[in-house]
Amino acid sequence: MVERGQEQARLDACLGELEGRQAAAIRSAFIDGTTYEELARVAGVPLGTMKSTIRRGLAKLRACLER
Numbered sequence: 001m002v003e004r005g006q007e008q009a010r011l012d013a014c015l016g017e018l019e020g021r022q023a024a025a026i027r028s029a030f031i032d033g034t035t036y037e038e039l040a041r042v043a044g045v046p047l048g049t050m051k052s053t054i055r056r057g058l059a060k061l062r063a064c065l066e067r
Contacts, residue, residue, distance in 0.1 A: 014064035022057030029054060 015023045021043070028034040040050035 010065065014061050017064055018057050018060055022053055022060070025050065025054050026057050026061065 015026065018026070025039055025043075028039055029036065036050050036054065037047060039054075040047045043050060045053075
């Protein structure tokens with residue numbers, strides 16, 4: 001249980017290093033279950049832009065978690 005808490009704290013810290021829109025989109029998509037289409041519509045951006053935003057955010061998140 002302690003290890004799970006440490007993993008969550010590390011994930012939260014890495015999400016905090018992302019741009020606000022990237023972190024919000026990743027949280028919404030992977031924690032809240034919002035679809036990319038819904039996220040794009042709410043943000044008023046094309047679907048491809050939302051996918052790119054999330055993809056770049058996930059790459060930064062992965063790099064942070066690998067440190």
